[in-house]
Structure formats: C-alpha cells, structure tokens
Amino acid sequence: MARAVQKRTLETRARLIAAAEAVIAEKGFEALRVEEVVLRAGTAKGTFFAHFKDKDALMDLILGARIDAVLDKIEAAPPPKTVEVLAEALAPLTDLMTCERYVFDVILRYSGAAAIDEIGPIATTFGRQVEVFEAWLKDAPFRRDVPADLLAEGVHAFMLQAMATNFCALHNAMSLRDRFVPYLKAWLLPMA
Amino acid sequence: MARAVQKRTLETRARLIAAAEAVIAEKGFEALRVEEVVLRAGTAKGTFFAHFKDKDALMDLILGARIDAVLDKIEAAPPPKTVEVLAEALAPLTDLMTCERYVFDVILRYSGAAAIDEIGPIATTFGRQVEVFEAWLKDAPFRRDVPADLLAEGVHAFMLQAMATNFCALHNAMSLRDRFVPYLKAWLLPMA
DNA sequence: CGATTAAATTGACCATGGTCATTTTAATAA
DNA sequence: TTATTAAAATGACCATGGTCAATTTAATCG
Numbered sequence: 069m070a071r072a073v074q075k076r077t078l079e080t081r082a083r084l085i086a087a088a089e090a091v092i093a094e095k096g097f098e099a100l101r102v103e104e105v106v107l108r109a110g111t112a113k114g115t116f117f118a119h120f121k122d123k124d125a126l127m128d129l130i131l132g133a134r135i136d137a138v139l140d141k142i143e144a145a146p147p148p149k150t151v152e153v154l155a156e157a158l159a160p161l162t163d164l165m166t167c168e169r170y171v172f173d174v175i176l177r178y179s180g181a182a183a184i185d186e187i188g189p190i191a192t193t194f195g196r197q198v199e200v201f202e203a204w205l206k207d208a209p210f211r212r213d214v215p216a217d218l219l220a221e222g223v224h225a226f227m228l229q230a231m232a233t234n235f236c237a238l239h240n241a242m243s244l245r246d247r248f249v250p251y252l253k254a255w256l257l258p259m260a
Numbered sequence: 261m262a263r264a265v266q267k268r269t270l271e272t273r274a275r276l277i278a279a280a281e282a283v284i285a286e287k288g289f290e291a292l293r294v295e296e297v298v299l300r301a302g303t304a305k306g307t308f309f310a311h312f313k314d315k316d317a318l319m320d321l322i323l324g325a326r327i328d329a330v331l332d333k334i335e336a337a338p339p340p341k342t343v344e345v346l347a348e349a350l351a352p353l354t355d356l357m358t359c360e361r362y363v364f365d366v367i368l369r370y371s372g373a374a375a376i377d378e379i380g381p382i383a384t385t386f387g388r389q390v391e392v393f394e395a396w397l398k399d400a401p402f403r404r405d406v407p408a409d410l411l412a413e414g415v416h417a418f419m420l421q422a423m424a425t426n427f428c429a430l431h432n433a434m435s436l437r438d439r440f441v442p443y444l445k446a447w448l449l450p451m452a
Numbered sequence: 453c454g455a456t457t458a459a460a461t462t463g464a465c466c467a468t469g470g471t472c473a474t475t476t477t478a479a480t481a482a
Numbered sequence: 483t484t485a486t487t488a489a490a491a492t493g494a495c496c497a498t499g500g501t502c503a504a505t506t507t508a509a510t511c512g
Contacts (some may be wrong), residue, residue: 071458071509080460102499112462117500169374177365180428187430195430214446222443225421229413236372238379238387251414254406258450263479263488272490294469304492309470 081119083109088126097127098170125188128178131171132189138164139196147204151252154204155245158227161197162244166231176228198224210256219256226251273311275301280318289319290362317380320370323363324381330356331388339396343444346396347437350419353389354436358423368420390416402448411448418443 087108091100102123106113120126138160148154166172178190201220210219230248234240253260279300283292294315298305312318330352340346358364370382393412402411422440426432445452 074459074508076507077460101497103497113499114463114501115461118460118462123499173369176368176424180424181430182361182427184430191428191430211450213451214442218442218446221421221425222418222446225417225443226414228421229417232368232372233413235374236383238373238376238383250406250410251417254410254414255447258403259405266478266489268477269490293467295467305469306471306493307491310490310492315469 080109080111080115084111084116084119085126085130088130092130097168097174100127124174124178127174128188128190131175131178132193134164135161135175135190135193136196139193139200143200147208149208151249151256154223154256155248155252158248159245162227162231162248166234166244169235172231172235194224205256211258222255223252226255272301272303272307276303276308276311277318277322280322284322289360289366292319316366316370319366320380320382323367323370324385326356327353327367327382327385328388331385331392335392339400341400343441343448346415346448347440347444350440351437354419354423354440358426358436361427364423364427386416397448403450414447415444418447 084105087105088100090108091104100123102113102116105126106116109116120129142157142161145157148157164171165175175190178188179194181187181191198217198220201223202216205216205219205223226248230244230251233247234242234244276297279297280292282300283296292315294305294308297318298308301308312321334349334353337349340349356363357367367382370380371386373379373383390409390412393415394408397408397411397415418440422436422443425439426434426436
C-alpha cells in the first residue's frame with residue numbers, strides 16, 4: 069500500500085534546497101557543488117540524488133521559482149502601452165536570466181521538454197512568459213494583423229535574441245535594452 | 261626562438277579529429293567520449309587536451325565546419341524571393357542544428373563568445389548566417405521600413421525560436437517549417 | 453507491544469572530463 | 483655529428499556528477 073510522504077522527507081528536501089540557496093548566495097550559481105550542498109545539509113550524497121534527478125534538476129527548480137516570482141511582480145504592474153515601457157517592464161526578467169552565463173545556458177537547456185511528463189519549472193515559466201506577453205498585447209496599441217499569441221512568441225524570441233547577443237563580446241557596445249527596443253519597434257509597430 | 265609547427269603535430273591533430281568523426285558517424289554526437297577518441301587515434305589523453313582546450317572545443321570545431329559547409333551550399337543557391345522558399349532554403353541548416361538535442365545545446369552555448377579572442381567556429385558561423393540572410397533580404401520583395409541587418413537578425417531569432425520550440429513536447433504537433441513560416445510572414449511581410 | 457514492510461538514507465564506488473610534472477622527440481646551434 | 487632546447491606527447495592523478503546494494507527509519511498490522 070502506498071504510504072504518505074514522511075515529514076522527514078520534506079525536511080531533508082528543504083535542507084538541501086536551503087543549503088543550495090546559501091551556496092548560491094555566497095558564491096553564485098556557477099560555483100554550486102553537490103558535495104558542498106550535501107555537506108551543509110548534513111546528508112549523504114545519495115540522498116541528494118534521491119530528491120533530485122540530477123544537479124540540473126535542482127537548478128531548474130530554483131531558477132523556475134525565481135522566474136515565477138519575477139513574473140508575479142511583472143503581472144501585478146499595469147500593462148505597458150509602448151515598446152519602451154514594455155522593454156523596461158521586462159528588465160527584471162532579463163536581469164535574472166542573464167545574471168550569469170551559466171544560468172542563461174541552463175535556462176535555455178531546460179526551456180523545452182522532450183516529453184510531456186518532463187516539463188519542469190523553467191519550461192513552465194516559458195509558457196507563462198508568453199501568456200503574460202499575450203495578455204499585454206491583446207489590448208495594447210500595437211499591430212493587429214497577426215494573432216496575439218504569435219505576437220507574444222515573437223516578443224519572447226526577440227527577448228532571448230537580445231539576451232544571447234548581449235553576452236557576446238562582438239556586440240557588447242550596446243545595452244540589452246538598446247538592442248531590444250529596435251526589435252520590438254520593428255515587430256510590434258511595423259511601418260510606424 | 262619560435263619554432264615552426266611540426267608535421268607530427270598536424271598529423272596527431274588530424275588523427276584525433278578523424279577518430280572523433282568516426283565515433284560521431286557510428287554513435288552520434290551525444291555518445292562521443294574523449295577516452296574513445298584517444299584510443300582510436302592512438303594517443304594519450306593528455307595529447308587530446310594539448311590540441312583542444314576541452315571536449316566542447318572539438319565539438320565547436322566539428323559543428324562549425326559542418327555549418328560552414330551547409331552555408332556554402334545555401335549561398336550558392338539563388339536568393340529566395342518568398343518566405344516559403346526562404347524557409348525551404350534554410351531546411352538543411354535547421355536540420356543540422358537540430359539533428360540532436362545535445363548538438364543544439366552546444367551550438368547555443370557556443371554561439372556567442374565572452375571575449376573577442378574566444379570567438380570560435382560556431383560563433384563565426386552565426387555571424388555568417390546573419391550576413392547570408394542580409395544579402396538575401398537586401399533585394400528581395402520584403403518590407404523595407406527597417407534596415408536589412410535588423411531584418412536579418414530577426415530571421416535568425418525566429419529560426420532559433422522555431423528550432424527550440426520544435427524540440428519541446430508541448431508543441432510537437434507542428435513541423436518546424438509550419439512553425440517557421442508564420443513567423444517569417446509576420447516579420448517580413450507585415451500587413452500583407 | 454513486537455513483527456513486517458515500504459520509504460528514506462547511506463557511502464563506497466563508478467564514469468568521465470580535465471590537469472600537470474615528467475619524458476620523449478625533433479629542430480636548431482656549435 | 484653532437485649538444486642544446488623548445489615543442490609535443492605521456493599517463494598517473496584529480497574533480498565532480500551520478501549509481502546502487504545495503505542499511506536504517508518509521509508507518510502499519512496482528
């Protein structure tokens with residue numbers, strides 16, 4: 069017979085996550101080591117992998133939660149009516165996603181899921197991001213010749229493009245915002 | 261005094277690359293192991309890392325070469341005049357870049373360079389891809405209200421978006437092409 | 453309360469990428 | 483030709499993520 073989850077399990081899991089958050093706060097995501105998480109949490113290494121499929125699954129969890137928190141704030145604000153305000157509204161999101169090159173890589177790697185039952189926190193936030201954009205675009209003074217969902221996906225694509233390009237030394241004379249706005253103008257206000 | 265590169269060095273390097281290509285041909289990119297490359301090439305492990313900074317640097321080299329080869333063919337063909345033909349023309353490129361999930365991940369990770377002197381083969385091809393697109397767009401019957409380089413970057417962004425989405429189980433009812441064309445129409449032919 | 457059993461935990465062990473002091477090879481100097 | 487030395491190659495070793503058979507813990511049963 070299936071037994072209920074023990075309180076102990078939840079405590080162990082919470083300790084592991086707290087330990088990871090502590091390491092991240094001190095040294096950043098890139099320096100996160102399973103060894104250290106386990107040491108701080110006071111568990112064996114095997115316990116870590118009993119709770120998380122692999123190290124990236126923990127990253128997925130933590131980053132997904134952070135992105136969700138940012139989306140909560142973004143959703144609470146009034147919908148932007150200009151591309152400049154839109155780009156500004158997305159700054160907290162792009163800041164988080166590009167806080168470290170490693171973080172951006174993990175996010176991209178986990179932004180899709182090979183199987184329906186593998187959809188993780190980050191992939192879920194990607195869906196939510198597009199939904200938020202779509203809600204904005206539905207009643208904003210932007211182009212209406214294409215469906216709002218396609219428009220939203222485009223905003224997302226350009227956001228990713230701007231972030232990726234911003235990491236590259238070849239193009240780092242411009243700020244992310246200055247790169248993002250021209251894309252948005254061309255996409256949301258053609259012929260304007 | 262600086263001495264010329266020995267023929268031996270070039271031979272060793274060629275053997276390593278050939279061994280890697282052989283493994284990839286047999287088992288795919290994902291299954292590539294430095295151990296096996298070194299075994300087949302008849303060198304020590306340390307030799308591998310004397311020739312390539314790390315395993316990913318070899319991937320960068322091999323994938324960069326393959327992308328370049330595809331771009332050569334693409335450039336040789338006449339410039340597309342419709343979005344459908346454009347999407348069709350890019351199929352060999354998207355096929356290569358998405359032949360394996362791991363390959364796509366490596367390409368994204370190496371598509372930018374943190375420092376000018378770190379620009380590798382894949383990052384170089386990304387620049388070239390946009391140049392090819394730009395050349396096409398310069399005298400094609402598409403929108404002219406935005407600069408050709410911005411338009412080309414947009415095509416690239418949508419190509420990446422279409423590929424990424426195509427890997428995701430949430431959206432795999434549609435072919436990459438069917439996902440790509442609507443983006444291109446909305447981007448290149450607004451209001452049409 | 454024992455006895456039973458499923459869940460949770462453990463840590464020795466493995467897989468694989470990567471390092472570096474040492475050795476070997478070959479190009480140049482004497 | 484022999485000595486010198488820079489370049490190349492070596493492989494034992496390390497770092498780190500991940501596995502799994504064995505052990506411990508705690509929920510349930512009689």
